[in-house]
Amino acid sequence: MEDSGGDRERMLVRGTHPLEPLVLDQVDPRARGQAHGEHWRADIRALAQQVPRWMLAGRGFDAESDVLDVAQACLATLARAMPALAEELRGIAQGAGLALSRVVAINLLGDLTREGAPLTGGTLVYFCGERGPLLGSTWDLPVGAEPYVRTLRIAPNAADDEILCLTLAGCVGGMGLSGLGVAVATTSLATLDVGVGLSGVAVVRDLLAQPHARAAHERLCSTRLAGGRVFLLADGHDYYGVEHGGQRAVLTQLGPRAAHLHTNHYFDPVLRGRERMVALSTSHARLGLATTLYAQHRPRDADAMWSLLHARDGSSRSLSIDPVPNALPGAPSDRLVTGATMVMRLHDGWVRVVSGAEHRNPPLTLRVGRWRGPSPPI
Numbered sequence: 001m002e003d004s005g006g007d008r009e010r011m012l013v014r015g016t017h018p019l020e021p022l023v024l025d026q027v028d029p030r031a032r033g034q035a036h037g038e039h040w041r042a043d044i045r046a047l048a049q050q051v052p053r054w055m056l057a058g059r060g061f062d063a064e065s066d067v068l069d070v071a072q073a074c075l076a077t078l079a080r081a082m083p084a085l086a087e088e089l090r091g092i093a094q095g096a097g098l099a100l101s102r103v104v105a106i107n108l109l110g111d112l113t114r115e116g117a118p119l120t121g122g123t124l125v126y127f128c129g130e131r132g133p134l135l136g137s138t139w140d141l142p143v144g145a146e147p148y149v150r151t152l153r154i155a156p157n158a159a160d161d162e163i164l165c166l167t168l169a170g171c172v173g174g175m176g177l178s179g180l181g182v183a184v185a186t187t188s189l190a191t192l193d194v195g196v197g198l199s200g201v202a203v204v205r206d207l208l209a210q211p212h213a214r215a216a217h218e219r220l221c222s223t224r225l226a227g228g229r230v231f232l233l234a235d236g237h238d239y240y241g242v243e244h245g246g247q248r249a250v251l252t253q254l255g256p257r258a259a260h261l262h263t264n265h266y267f268d269p270v271l272r273g274r275e276r277m278v279a280l281s282t283s284h285a286r287l288g289l290a291t292t293l294y295a296q297h298r299p300r301d302a303d304a305m306w307s308l309l310h311a312r313d314g315s316s317r318s319l320s321i322d323p324v325p326n327a328l329p330g331a332p333s334d335r336l337v338t339g340a341t342m343v344m345r346l347h348d349g350w351v352r353v354v355s356g357a358e359h360r361n362p363p364l365t366l367r368v369g370r371w372r373g374p375s376p377p378i
Helices: 029-039 041-056 064-081 085-096 098-106 145-148 198-210 213-222 285-296 303-310
Strands: 022-024 122-128 133-142 149-156 163-168 173-178 183-189 230-232 239-244 247-252 258-263 334-347 350-355 364-367
Touching: 022 029, 029 085, 041 064, 041 085, 041 145, 041 163, 041 334, 064 085, 064 098, 064 239, 085 098, 085 198, 122 183, 122 285, 122 303, 133 145, 133 183, 133 230, 145 149, 145 334, 163 198, 173 334, 183 198, 198 213, 198 230, 213 230, 213 239, 213 247, 230 247, 230 258, 239 258, 247 350, 258 285, 285 334, 303 334, 303 350
Parallel strands: 022 149
Antiparallel strands: 122 133, 122 258, 133 334, 149 163, 163 173, 173 183, 183 230, 230 239, 239 247, 334 350, 350 364
16 A cells, blocks of 8 residues: 555654755745755855866867857757746855856766766666556766755745745756646656757756646657756656757657656667667666566556656665765765665655655655645545
């Protein structure tokens, strides 16, 4: 029987959990961003110092100024396509007391990779459970980014809208669920077609603001990205699995009753022709493990999806990747680990999230407060 959200979690007193959402109720995007920047000022400044360094670690950039120049160009693209989100980023930079290009670079963490592996990854899972569809994901991040995982509850005053999303300090999105029941998860894909475009996390926020999954899919198909991505879009009625090569989106999975698992490589043969080969990638191994576990256990509820996403054997091929134990001081901070895990129930607005994984940190159960999505089955 599916958990109601409070019994099995190692819950902390409300308001003390490190992933307790920051509530942003400002109607004005710049004011919303400024509140975000002021609240997490120290964390945003610390993360902003690390991001360009990670991008210089064998990922095709010659200098930090090169990274920031590309970020500035991507901001101009965002301002044309999604001006409200560009204003929100300006507010974050103002609140954190940072140059705007450094905040934009945080939001491009999973996109700006000219060579080598993207700086984010993960395992995405969608299936229709006993009570309705579920969407879940691990979010693999540089080990140095894990301390900055956060959640946002965007619920403007005098409006019915709400978005609950997983993010990083200084970042406008990551994955999440809206009050209308639209759920979005994404992970990076390695494409040769990296360039000036929209960040994946900004696109997630934009898709979560759409009235339904169909509109989100249509919006995504007309979007140019800074890098490769796969997006899973669902709303309890429709489901779309979309691979994006930066310049072109391809629908690879359709239908709310289907099960869909994805990691960090392309399925579509055309997009695969532009895929950048990444040495020592664990993507195929993780997909094989996830597919095997799904076939063996046939998960039917949120607890089962949660367990699936936590599968691990101590190797980097695990779905839930742990930091290297007893890592020496000065060890590379760009090695990917599972920075967060999230499961969303699309029939009632229930979410379970944890920083890293449950065996390392206490999870938190949340609900979308202004829920107007599908009603739970009787």
